[in-house]
Amino acid sequence: MVNQRRFSLSFVVFFPLVLFIVVMLVTTKNYYDAVNRYIDTEYSRIDRALTRGIKVLTALDYSFTNYSNFANPLSEEHNSIVKGNICYIWPIDVLLLENVYSDGLPAVDVDYMIVGEKSLCQAGTKINKLAEQKAGFAPSLSFLHDIESHIVGIHYIDKRGYVISSPDKYAKNFTKELWSTLKARPFWQKTAQDKVNITLAGPGPMLDSMEGQIISLTVPIYEKGVHQGVLSIDFDVDALLTTSENLVGKLHLVSNFQTIPEDAVRIQPIEKERLSANHSIYYEYNSWSEIKNLTFFEKYSIMVAVFIYVLSTVVLFYVNMHTERRYFKDLAARDPMTGLLNRRGMQAVWRNKMTKKNVALAVFDIDNFKTINDTYGHDVGDSAIQLVAKCIRDNIRHSDVASRFGGEEFILAIYDEDIEGMKHILERVKKAIDERSRRVTKNGFTVSGGVVFSSASKAESFDELFKAADEKLYEAKSTGKNKICY
Numbered sequence: 001m002v003n004q005r006r007f008s009l010s011f012v013v014f015f016p017l018v019l020f021i022v023v024m025l026v027t028t029k030n031y032y033d034a035v036n037r038y039i040d041t042e043y044s045r046i047d048r049a050l051t052r053g054i055k056v057l058t059a060l061d062y063s064f065t066n067y068s069n070f071a072n073p074l075s076e077e078h079n080s081i082v083k084g085n086i087c088y089i090w091p092i093d094v095l096l097l098e099n100v101y102s103d104g105l106p107a108v109d110v111d112y113m114i115v116g117e118k119s120l121c122q123a124g125t126k127i128n129k130l131a132e133q134k135a136g137f138a139p140s141l142s143f144l145h146d147i148e149s150h151i152v153g154i155h156y157i158d159k160r161g162y163v164i165s166s167p168d169k170y171a172k173n174f175t176k177e178l179w180s181t182l183k184a185r186p187f188w189q190k191t192a193q194d195k196v197n198i199t200l201a202g203p204g205p206m207l208d209s210m211e212g213q214i215i216s217l218t219v220p221i222y223e224k225g226v227h228q229g230v231l232s233i234d235f236d237v238d239a240l241l242t243t244s245e246n247l248v249g250k251l252h253l254v255s256n257f258q259t260i261p262e263d264a265v266r267i268q269p270i271e272k273e274r275l276s277a278n279h280s281i282y283y284e285y286n287s288w289s290e291i292k293n294l295t296f297f298e299k300y301s302i303m304v305a306v307f308i309y310v311l312s313t314v315v316l317f318y319v320n321m322h323t324e325r326r327y328f329k330d331l332a333a334r335d336p337m338t339g340l341l342n343r344r345g346m347q348a349v350w351r352n353k354m355t356k357k358n359v360a361l362a363v364f365d366i367d368n369f370k371t372i373n374d375t376y377g378h379d380v381g382d383s384a385i386q387l388v389a390k391c392i393r394d395n396i397r398h399s400d401v402a403s404r405f406g407g408e409e410f411i412l413a414i415y416d417e418d419i420e421g422m423k424h425i426l427e428r429v430k431k432a433i434d435e436r437s438r439r440v441t442k443n444g445f446t447v448s449g450g451v452v453f454s455s456a457s458k459a460e461s462f463d464e465l466f467k468a469a470d471e472k473l474y475e476a477k478s479t480g481k482n483k484i485c486y
Helices: 009-066 093-097 126-135 138-144 168-172 176-182 186-193 237-241 287-297 299-332 343-352 369-376 378-395 419-439 462-478
Strands: 078-083 086-091 113-117 151-158 162-166 198-205 213-223 226-236 251-255 264-269 279-284 358-366 401-406 409-416 447-454
Touching: 009 138, 009 151, 009 198, 009 213, 009 226, 009 237, 009 251, 009 264, 009 279, 009 287, 009 299, 086 168, 113 126, 113 168, 126 151, 126 162, 138 151, 138 162, 151 168, 151 213, 162 168, 186 198, 186 213, 186 226, 198 251, 213 237, 226 237, 237 251, 287 299, 343 401, 343 409, 343 462, 358 369, 358 378, 358 419, 358 462, 369 378, 378 401, 378 409, 378 419, 409 419, 419 447, 447 462
Parallel strands: none
Antiparallel strands: 078 086, 086 113, 113 162, 151 162, 151 226, 198 213, 213 226, 251 279, 264 279, 358 409, 358 447, 401 409
């Protein structure tokens, strides 16, 4: 008898594994979606930063182009020094802090420097007068350069030989050699040629540091249709692209003329109105880093997946063990040849059977079974036993019980309130055996039976009823066989 109710070993192993994989796939998908949302958030932040930079630059462009904000002579409110044929001019702090034009507003320290050719430090020279026209805007540059942590400087570079820069550290690193190459650089050429748009240039190295890079938003300054210089806002690339702790990978901003690496994902061109840019942003993807980040941020989901795997495996093993135990217990209570209950099984069912109906305990025995074995062999004898068992199963109800106690002897327990109904079932069993027996032997064979009846009100044991039924069987055998005695 094969146990069909147990789970196969492969099912016990692979079904929990499939559940684990499904949960992990869902977890990975959630992490993937979360990473994309974080990247979208960072891209939006960078877009807003560039938008604010464009607005600031547009406002400064309008002021520089349309107004001349004459300051007092540079020598009155500024310090100056000449080093290496370069003039450096910076505000006198005390005067700025006590400026009478503040109208009582809190004093604000400013940080800028004007640097240019040597003649810039000489009052009355052409370049000195030109710088005085724009020097009035220098405090505005100082107020604006640190409104965002990623803005590291705002500069006005005049082609006639001077620079206004805030903060002053940019100008402090300005040299004559740098000035001689500045107007030949691509950003200057591109900015000067585009009168309509703001130009995004870089990334390039910072002047005041050996480390770090900047990108610049630049716009040309024209006066009466003549190009005079360039206004620039510098962004610290590292500060601009620094991501939240939710992202393990880094963001990169590159020129489209650069080769984008293979580990770049979510490549997005920078496109904004009035911005001339050949740049893209991408997210640097590293599989191992993402797996570690997934493990950290989704640790509870992974713990749930492991718990489901372990629990389902344990449950399936337990179900299998319970099924196996029940199967072998059932197997021990059944006759292996016929599948009917054996003596132990019959007695166990009898003890546990709770009914208020009458019971008929019948004992059937194959007539002349030894002759069948001697004439046709034990194989045919076994077939005869199996045929009787099948006829019994086919003609009794689910509420009835059948068993084989060994040899050719079969015991049936029929439950019903009507004695005649129980007799009808037993006669039906005998008739079926008589009709089908010719399938086993040419002349067929018969069975004899002994039956006793008992009611639920009587406290008769199985052994007592079995003994009485066996006596009725003996009566049937001794009075001609092929009959049922009640």
